[in-house]
Amino acid sequence: MEQEFDLVKDCSQKILAINDTMEILNGKWKMSIIACLCYKPMRYSELLKEVKGISGKMLSRELKDLEINELIERHVLNTAPVAVEYQITHYGKSLKQLTNTIADWGFIHRQRIISGMKNTIE
Incomplete structure (x- = not known):
């Protein structure tokens, strides 16, 4: 019974941690921005070109949020x-x-979906 409680407690703590992480990294663009900056420092205009589809206004907002969170x-x-x-x-x-x-x-997921589409067409 106690082990079961510990498993539920562990699960609840993991879910809380995941929710905290997703709150900080929410949205479509933050992980892409972080991934770019993991490789080299970049100017605003470079990020705007590299992160395909993001608007200037959204990039500014996301950069401010990432800076507030010390990332x-x-x-x-x-x-x-x-x-x-x-x-x-x-x-x-x-x-x-x-x-x-x-x-x-x-x-892996992209390849799986593309392969599945090819199989469906054939």
Whole structure:
């Protein structure tokens, strides 16, 4: 009986942790932004080109939210005109394995769906 309670408690704690994570990483764009910045610091315009389909307004909003959650840092560069560069924080780098896992799953899923579509057509 006690083991069963511990399993339910563990499950509840995991669900709470997942909900917390999803709250921070919610939306369509945050994981893509984090994945880009895991590889190199990027300027706003570079991110806008790299994250296909995101609007400028949405990118600004997502960058601010990621900065508030200490996952990225914003650096104003001493250039003319002034440029802003974003980079992943040490804390944000802890998400790199998660982005790789999600990407790996996405590759497998895409191939599975495409294969299934081919089989249906034939």
